[in-house]
Amino acid sequence: MGGLREVATPFMVPGPSGVAIRSRLKHLTGRDEEALRLVGDHLGSLASRDLKARCAAELDHDGEQWARRKQVLTGESSSRWAGSITKASHDQWALARRGRLAHIHSLQAGVRTITHRLSLPPGEKGSKHAPGGYRSKQEWFAKSRRLHVLEDRLQAAQADWQTGVVHVVRGGKQLLNSRHHLEQAQLTEEEWRRRWRAGRRFLQADGESGKRYGNETLRVSPDGEVSIKLPAPLAHLANAPHGRYVLAARVSFAHRGEQWADRVTANRAVAYRIHEDVGRGRWYLTASWTLPTVRTIPLEAARARGLVGVDTNADHLAAWRPDVHGNPVGAPLRFGYDLTGTAGHRDAQVRHALIRLLHWARRHGLAIAVEDLDFTAEKTREKHGRKKWFRKLISGMPVARLRARLVSMAAELGIPVIAVDPAYTSRWGAQHWQKPLTTTTRKTTRHDAAAVAIGRRALGHPIRRRTAPPRTHQSDGCGHRTVQARPSTPGREGHRPRIPGPRTRSVPPGRGANAVDQNAQHRPGRSAEHESWQQDSLPLSL
Structure with missing residues (x-):
């Protein structure tokens, strides 16, 4: 590393x-x-x-x-x-x-x-x-x-x-x-x-x-x-x-x-x-x-309204919406375009894909997170040697045109655009998110996982997915919950503070052996979900 x-x-x-x-x-x-x-x-x-x-x-x-x-x-x-x-x-x-x-x-x-x-x-x-x-x-x-x-x-x-x-x-x-x-x-x-x-x-x-x-x-x-x-x-x-x-x-x-x-x-x-x-x-x-210079909204304000991560590819835009904790919600989106033919046809294809993305983001009130791409040094024949297909693939991606059109079209619709560093988004996204998001009815691609990584980076979260603890330490009936704590939450990785009050019918208040070390379980209502936890006493009639 x-x-x-x-x-x-x-x-x-x-x-x-x-x-x-x-x-x-x-x-x-x-x-x-x-x-x-x-x-x-x-x-x-x-x-x-x-x-x-x-x-x-x-x-x-x-x-x-x-x-x-x-x-x-x-x-x-x-x-x-x-x-x-x-x-x-x-x-x-x-x-x-x-x-x-x-x-x-x-x-x-x-x-x-x-x-x-x-x-x-x-x-x-x-x-x-x-x-x-x-x-x-x-x-x-x-x-x-x-x-x-x-x-x-x-x-x-x-x-x-x-x-x-x-x-x-x-x-x-x-x-x-x-x-x-x-x-x-x-x-x-x-x-x-x-x-x-x-x-x-x-x-x-x-x-x-x-x-x-x-x-x-x-x-x-x-x-x-x-x-x-x-x-x-x-x-x-x-x-x-x-x-x-x-x-x-x-x-x-x-x-x-x-x-x-x-x-x-x-x-x-x-x-x-x-x-x-x-x-x-x-x-x-x-x-x-x-146009007069317009002051953009603060980054925290754009994050608060929600965003969608977008991964740029040679033939489509892959998008996935994360929640405030960085977990992908809903289904991945894909906005395709065809870059063959005349310059006018290619330009129309890019505009059509962008307008579909922007209309979807405006309906849900979301900002757009994209990579700050620059392939100036990536297209040299000396760097990739005989991989002509890869150089042709990179050269064919409409990075500059797409970026300029996205900024201008988003400004007309009032949609904020967040740029993130493109380093390791595809690699780490595939490593940490492609397999967990793949189900029997949905095949998650490497580009979809990269969109999740871009969205998490724009929210200020690390790309790495929180791993589940051993089976013996999982208390939820359907497995471990991997919700993410906000980066600004104090003590999000520490012990949950002791809250006085009865926890069970058999243990006196505050005397449980592991009462102070339950935050790692990430149960409902714990600090990982940004709420104070308190359990009411059970009725004696049960």
């Missing part, structure tokens, strides 16, 4: 910091689409140039350089368009830098694993906490060559990190690489060119509180009218006063439409983005805004 890592304490998951809703721009005319493409292509070229300047500045960038970049862009667009472009460039550079740091951590984990396994003789078996040596000399030699490759990549990545160099592709690296594999991507050169141009367009503007309808550049009125402030070189396209272009389409938001209408009516900031889906031939408008 000395090699086990320390388990972190559970914590309340904060709510989402922003909201994004999307709607389709229907009934656009040919002139509208042409104007959107011209404006997007022009601003996209400015955004590419500004991103190049930001990346060239590396770590030496400061406020004066930002002001100069914005001043250059203002002459070819407007001050507000320039502000949106420079902010997007900063966000893109920061995102690429975070990705570079994650790549460095992945390379370091691979180098450590290979170095450890190369230090062992070939064929040596590993332990539960460390892998063994490679299976053959041939594999040892191949991994020694791979170690040099990873060390070179790590050295180059660390050099880029220290100097602030990032590698960014506007439009996406995946789309760029598909240009060399058009047959595999099932695209023609013209189709790829349209997708590339659509991905590099820039049609997004940040909101501004106090301005009309919360945005002076991309303005959407409460009745759905969309107007765009044209850049200076394209002012001749205006069909409305003050250099604006009004689209023929009217937009309406089916989801959160009332919240959006309240914000634009009060002239509160709303950011908008317009993009084209080339595959479907449609245009979409996305509205987003930030």
